[in-house]
Amino acid sequence: MYEKKIPKDLSCGLNIAIEVIGGKWKANLLANINKGMKRPSELHKSIPQASARVLNQQLAELEFHGIVSKKIFNVLPPKVEYSLTEGGKDVLEVLYSMKSWGEGYKKTFHDIIKYEGEIH
Amino acid sequence: MYEKKIPKDLSCGLNIAIEVIGGKWKANLLANINKGMKRPSELHKSIPQASARVLNQQLAELEFHGIVSKKIFNVLPPKVEYSLTEGGKDVLEVLYSMKSWGEGYKKTFHDIIKYEGEIH
DNA sequence: CCGAATCCTCGGCGATACTG
DNA sequence: CAGTATCGCCGAGGATTCGG
Numbered sequence: 001m002y003e004k005k006i007p008k009d010l011s012c013g014l015n016i017a018i019e020v021i022g023g024k025w026k027a028n029l030l031a032n033i034n035k036g037m038k039r040p041s042e043l044h045k046s047i048p049q050a051s052a053r054v055l056n057q058q059l060a061e062l063e064f065h066g067i068v069s070k071k072i073f074n075v076l077p078p079k080v081e082y083s084l085t086e087g088g089k090d091v092l093e094v095l096y097s098m099k100s101w102g103e104g105y106k107k108t109f110h111d112i113i114k115y116e117g118e119i120h
Numbered sequence: 121m122y123e124k125k126i127p128k129d130l131s132c133g134l135n136i137a138i139e140v141i142g143g144k145w146k147a148n149l150l151a152n153i154n155k156g157m158k159r160p161s162e163l164h165k166s167i168p169q170a171s172a173r174v175l176n177q178q179l180a181e182l183e184f185h186g187i188v189s190k191k192i193f194n195v196l197p198p199k200v201e202y203s204l205t206e207g208g209k210d211v212l213e214v215l216y217s218m219k220s221w222g223e224g225y226k227k228t229f230h231d232i233i234k235y236e237g238e239i240h
Numbered sequence: 241c242c243g244a245a246t247c248c249t250c251g252g253c254g255a256t257a258c259t260g
Numbered sequence: 261c262a263g264t265a266t267c268g269c270c271g272a273g274g275a276t277t278c279g280g
Contacts, residue, residue, distance in 0.1 A: 008169055013222030014215065016229050018147055020222075027138055041261065049128060051254055056263070066228060077261040078260080087228065090221060095134065097217035101210060102133030102140075108186060108207065109136050161241065171274055176243065197241040198280075 020065045021091055025050050025058050030084070031095055033068060038081040067091060140185045141211055145170050145178050150204070151215055153188060158201040187211060 008015045021027055025047060032046050040059070044052045059082060062068045067088035073079040084092075102109075128135045141147055145167055152166050160179070164172045179202060182188045187208035193199040204212075222229075 010230070010233075011226075012219070013224075013226060014147060014151055014219040015222070016226055017218035017222035020225065020229065021218075022142065022144075022147075024142075027134060027142075031134055039261085040263090053255095053263085054253060057253095065232060072262090076260090078263085080262060087225070090224070094214075094217045094221050097214045098137035099132070099134040101214050102135070102137035104133075104210070105140065105207070106131075106133060106136055109140065110130070112185060113130075159241085160243085173243080173275090174273060177273090192242090196280090198243090200242065 017094065020062075020067065021094065023058050023061065025055060026062060027095055027098065029055065029058055029062065030067070030088070030091060031099075033082050033084060034092060034095075038083060040080055040082075043082075062088075137214065140182075140187065141214065143178050143181060145175060146182060147215055147218065149175065149178060149182065150187070150208070150211060151219075153202050153204060154212060154215075158203060160200055160202075163202075182208075 008019065010016060010019070021030065028047055029043060032043055037043055037046055040052065040056065043059075044050075044055055047055060050058075059068065059070070063070050063082075066085055068082045069085050071081045071083070073081070128139065130136060130139065141150065148167055149163060152163055157163055157166055160172065160176065163179075164170075164175055167175060170178075179188065179190070183190050183202075186205055188202045189205050191201045191203070193201070
């Protein structure tokens with residue numbers, strides 16, 4: 001279910017990082033979980049661009065990789081909460097690094113995107 | 121050519137980082153360029169899992185976003201070299217962060233993958 | 241060697257409906 | 261509310277060809 005068809009060189013730490021947190025929405029999910037949004041419906045609200053189904057898949061992979069843990073409450077209506085594992089908290093450093101760079105790059109980026117809009 | 125269909129919230133630095141360097145092979149390309157592999161054929165050899173065409177697309181996006189610059193030599197046979205721009209060098213910090221985390225996570229990761237192989 | 245153009249395949253993802 | 265199953269579309273990306 002979680003097999004990747006493309007055999008990357010997984011002896012390199014960079015590739016492992018890409019594999020584990022490089023998914024389309026994984027960094028966002030982790031950031032939101034860290035902010036305290038733990039339930040699937042909350043996460044979906046904060047990332048409406050992706051369907052609940054896809055977010056579930058990404059969360060399942062994160063859980064499989066040991067980055068988040070899933071707690072299921074047997075109540076009605078059902079309740080599920082995700083949280084970062086101890087090991088998962090280490091990836092926050094990576095997220096901070098990405099966010100920090102992105103903030104600094106924001107102006108340049110938006111200038112480029114604006115230009116792109118004009119030539120279209 | 122470079123438009124993204126999915127409108128993310130681009131006011132967040134994290135999303136910008138994902139947008140610019142989150143492509144499937146971009147981090148690898150940047151790492152290899154930084155290592156001194158500058159020609160398309162070299163890059164393709166170092167990342168044989170992706171076709172030359174796809175690598176070209178990713179490089180074009182990196183160039184469009186101002187992370188790498190492309191130098192074309194008008195000689196026969198043709199010669200092209202990519203290099204990091206001044207601004208592009210800043211992303212190396214992010215790559216280091218990812219690689220560092222990945223190295224630390226390597227053992228756990230491979231244990232999980234191994235287990236996955238067994239249950240298949 | 242570089243890369244544009246073409247064709248074609250395949251799987252990611254949305255939509256919907258259903259169960260617990 | 262959470263999660264699975266099914267269907268169908270669309271586009272990313274591989275393979276190939278050609279031109280410079």
